[in-house]
């Protein structure tokens with residue numbers, strides 16, 4: 001087992017922030033986990049598990065051990081005439097799992113195409129896009145207790161998945177390492193084209209959806225047209241969560257802002273954070289090397305050599321200005337380290 005020191009994380013986070021980890025370990029075999037957890041270096045230092053680095057902002061060097069999950073493998077566990085259960089190790093790229101499913105004609109994760117990051121990170125924040133969430137298909141996840149090193153299975157319910165949220169971001173934060181997930185997909189057509197932007201795209205391009213692949217292609221095209229590619233403009237996708245208001249609070253808000261876009265979801269009213277940010281004048285703005293993307297105001301970008309502190313500072317300015325204008329508090333979706 002080889003633990004590296006003073007490791008440069010610049011290429012391992014999609015915001016391209018230059019930060020160093022005091023210690024660094026590349027996890028390639030599940031059998032290395034126990035040795036790692038029992039090592040002095042692991043026990044005595046703060047730890048951070050890294051997947052695709054697409055939802056993290058390193059605000060400074062990390063004075064502890066970063067573990068890069070490279071556990072690979074996707075397999076079909078079982079199937080019946082209706083469904084198929086697919087298990088993927090956590091170090092797989094999320095979109096590779098989507099491709100595995102759509103190539104075989106399975107339905108359930110095609111709306112989640114091109115979400116950056118790894119499979120192991122997906123349950124942490126219950127990844128979601130274009131009207132679907134991991135929650136809709138998750139069967140269970142496999143985790144390791146980092147204290148006892150025991151392997152445990154969490155059912156979907158035990159993961160307490162919510163909007164960009166799970167038990168692992170809350171009461172169980174830092175206690176478990178997610179090694180694999182199993183999703184239950186459908187072999188029968190189960191198309192979900194309720195999301196307005198997706199529906200409009202299909203209509204405009206006269207696309208008749210015949211397979212999960214058709215939806216995957218459409219979602220990929222929409223994402224490519226709106227969201228910056230981290231390979232060219234480093235970013236971490238949506239930097240903030242959308243805002244959900246209860247009915248009475250929403251009614252008050254719409255008295256003042258009758259034209260605000262909104263979507264009813266789970267008894268709550270969703271106000272797009274991108275709209276709030278745009279209205280506060282931030283869309284396309286640049287502060288030093290940090291900026292707000294010109295096509296999607298929810299995305300903060302690194303134009304060059306922005307430091308983590310610079311991006312954080314921009315995020316704080318946006319939060320303050322949206323609060324001053326609308327009285328609504330934006331919450332970061334990205335994990336600030």
Ligand code: EPU
Pocket residue numbers: 128129130131197226227236237238239240241242261272273274275276278283295296297298333
């Ligand atoms: N809008 C603006 N200005 C903008 C962009 C959007 O006013 O610059 C408004 C429009 O009214 C639009 C609405 O926001 O109708 C919704 O926009 P969009 O459909 O692009 O989605 P979003 O709410 O901005 C969320 C997710 C994305 C996901 C898309 C599609 C969050 C925090 N973000 O964005 O997820 O891809 O929906 O489902 O929920 C991510 O998490 O990194 C991510 C990219």
